[in-house]
Amino acid sequence: MRKIVVSMWTTVDGFVAGPDDEMDWLLVDEHLQKYERALVDNAGSLMLGRITHADFAGHWPSTAQDPDQPDAVRGYAQRLDALDKIVVSASENTATWTNTRRLTHLDPAEITEIKREAGGDIVVYGSLTLVRSLADLRLIDELHLLVHPVFLRQGRALFEGGQPPARLELVSAEPFPSGVVLLKYRPA
Numbered sequence: 001m002r003k004i005v006v007s008m009w010t011t012v013d014g015f016v017a018g019p020d021d022e023m024d025w026l027l028v029d030e031h032l033q034k035y036e037r038a039l040v041d042n043a044g045s046l047m048l049g050r051i052t053h054a055d056f057a058g059h060w061p062s063t064a065q066d067p068d069q070p071d072a073v074r075g076y077a078q079r080l081d082a083l084d085k086i087v088v089s090a091s092e093n094t095a096t097w098t099n100t101r102r103l104t105h106l107d108p109a110e111i112t113e114i115k116r117e118a119g120g121d122i123v124v125y126g127s128l129t130l131v132r133s134l135a136d137l138r139l140i141d142e143l144h145l146l147v148h149p150v151f152l153r154q155g156r157a158l159f160e161g162g163q164p165p166a167r168l169e170l171v172s173a174e175p176f177p178s179g180v181v182l183l184k185y186r187p188a
Helices: 030-041 050-064 071-082 108-116 128-136
Strands: 004-011 015-017 043-049 084-088 100-103 121-125 142-148 168-175 181-187
Touching: 004 030, 004 128, 030 043, 030 071, 030 142, 043 050, 043 128, 050 071, 050 084, 121 128
Parallel strands: 004 121, 004 142, 043 084, 043 121, 084 100
Antiparallel strands: 004 015, 142 181, 168 181
16 A cells, blocks of 8 residues: 655754745755655655645646756656646645646545555645644654754744644654755654
């Protein structure tokens, strides 16, 4: 059965974006790019919320065709463009992107059926509301945190309070030369 793998860039203090959604704190290096490429190479689908889906749809298809982009970036973009996309949105106002289907809500039975489909894992990027809902429903099979060595002190937290604790089991920890540490967890 396919896994739902959430991949999230975060700071040491648990923020995934600044107060105005800024991401200027990211430390993208060759190791981080290799991780991202391997993740999507082994994926069968992307699952995104409406806003992240629109952002990706507005960027990656044109990047995939841009000869001025480095080969690694263009190859990554081409892989994203080729993947099946699942956008979770109650709104019918979703961006157009090839190979996209829409779920109006997260139904655990429907997600289980999607996980039974043939193909690679289902990768979730960004999409805080979606990630929080998947976590609340205990549908995340792996959580990949790319922890950047910075304190933002304010911004958008990965998780908010109000839910009971959820124990995780460490699968692996890999430091990158940039200081970013890739932590992979699964539910305990």
